[in-house]
Amino acid sequence: xxxxxxxxxxxxxxxxxxxxxxxxxxxxxxxxxxxxxxxxxxxxxxxxxxxxxxxxxxxxxxxxxxxxxxxxxxxxxxxxxxxxxxxxxxxxxxxxxxxxxxxxxxxxxxxxxxxxxxxxxxxxxxxxxxxxxxxxxxxxxxxxxxxxxxxxxxxxxxxxxxxxxxxxxxxxxxxxxxxxxxxxxxxxxxxxxxxxxxxxxxxxxxxxxxxxxxxxxxxxxxxxxxxxxxx
Numbered sequence: 001x002x003x004x005x006x007x008x009x010x011x012x013x014x015x016x017x018x019x020x021x022x023x024x025x026x027x028x029x030x031x032x033x034x035x036x037x038x039x040x041x042x043x044x045x046x047x048x049x050x051x052x053x054x055x056x057x058x059x060x061x062x063x064x065x066x067x068x069x070x071x072x073x074x075x076x077x078x079x080x081x082x083x084x085x086x087x088x089x090x091x092x093x094x095x096x097x098x099x100x101x102x103x104x105x106x107x108x109x110x111x112x113x114x115x116x117x118x119x120x121x122x123x124x125x126x127x128x129x130x131x132x133x134x135x136x137x138x139x140x141x142x143x144x145x146x147x148x149x150x151x152x153x154x155x156x157x158x159x160x161x162x163x164x165x166x167x168x169x170x171x172x173x174x175x176x177x178x179x180x181x182x183x184x185x186x187x188x189x190x191x192x193x194x195x196x197x198x199x200x201x202x203x204x205x206x207x208x209x210x211x212x213x214x215x216x217x218x219x220x221x222x223x224x225x226x227x228x229x230x231x
Contacts, residue, residue, distance in 0.1 A: 001027055001046075011036045011056065023047040023073065033057065033082075041086075044098070046072045054080040061086025061111065069097035069123065070111065075104065075130075082107040089114045094123035094151070095139060100130040108136040110165075119143040120152040120179075121165055128184045130156035137161075137194075142168040146211075148179040149194055154215065157186045164193035172204035173211040176224045180205075185215030193223045201228070 001009055001024050008030045014037040023044045033056025038045065041061045049072040061070045061084060069075070070084035075097040082104070084095050088111055092098055095109030100123040113119045121137030123130070137149045146152040149163025163177050173179045176192025192209045205212035208222045 001029070001031065005029060010034060011038075014039065016040045027051045028077070031056065041070060044068045044070065044073045048072070048074045049077045049079075049102070052078045052080075053082060056082050058082070058084045059086070061088060063088040064090060066090040067092045067098045067124075069094040071096050073098045074101065075099070076101045078102060079104045079107055083110070084108070085110045087112045087114070091116050092118040092124045094120040095137065097123045099123065099125045099127060100132065100156070101127045102129070103131045103133065104135055105131075105133045106135065109139055111139045113139065114142040116144055118146045118152040118179075121149045121163060122151060124152045126151045126154045126156040126158065128155045131159070132157070132161055133159045135161045137163045137165045139165045140168065141165065143174070144170045145172045146179040147174040148211070149176050149192065150190070151178045153180045153182065154178040154185040154187060154213075155182045156184070158188070158190055160189045162191045162193060166194045167196045169196070169198050169203075169206060171198070171200050172206065174198065174205075175207045175210035176222070177209050179211045181210045181213035181215035181217065183214050185213060186218070187215070187220070188218040191221035191223065195224050196226045197229055198226070199229065203228075
């Protein structure tokens, strides 16, 4: 993939990457993961993805870098049935993608996403062109501000997705599905099932479904609580 970024690949067996892994700078081909796993990533698999990546598991992720996701730092392509497990720490980080400009569909994140700011279970930012469809979050997000089960900030579209992981925030802008849902954002037929937990007596913009923003929300399903705890 690094040498031939526009080619087509099939993962026959699972692999464990070396500890000094660096992201593939650019990928525009197709990658069929065959429901096999790539394990041990210390950085995103790809820096900028423009390709189609499907049926891939990312196991034992352990990333300590800003602007990262397990699969890609920036996704402009199509991700289908990608699953991510592990931990990621930094600023502007997401379980699968740091920034999503493309499509993430039927994908799942079971990541622990810990950021100073902008921690999202699937993506830190779902940008205006981004679509997250029928995807799921079952991990934990932690941030000082801007923490969300699917995204920290949504400017695009989220459809038919479920966040049952727990969202933690120290002070402001947190929601079960998204910390912020801006004017261009649309969240439709999605569920907030994981609790939102904050630490201050008078939190700013902390909500069951979204924290703040004036984007469109259609048919929200709310099955969580907003709780205050001392960490």
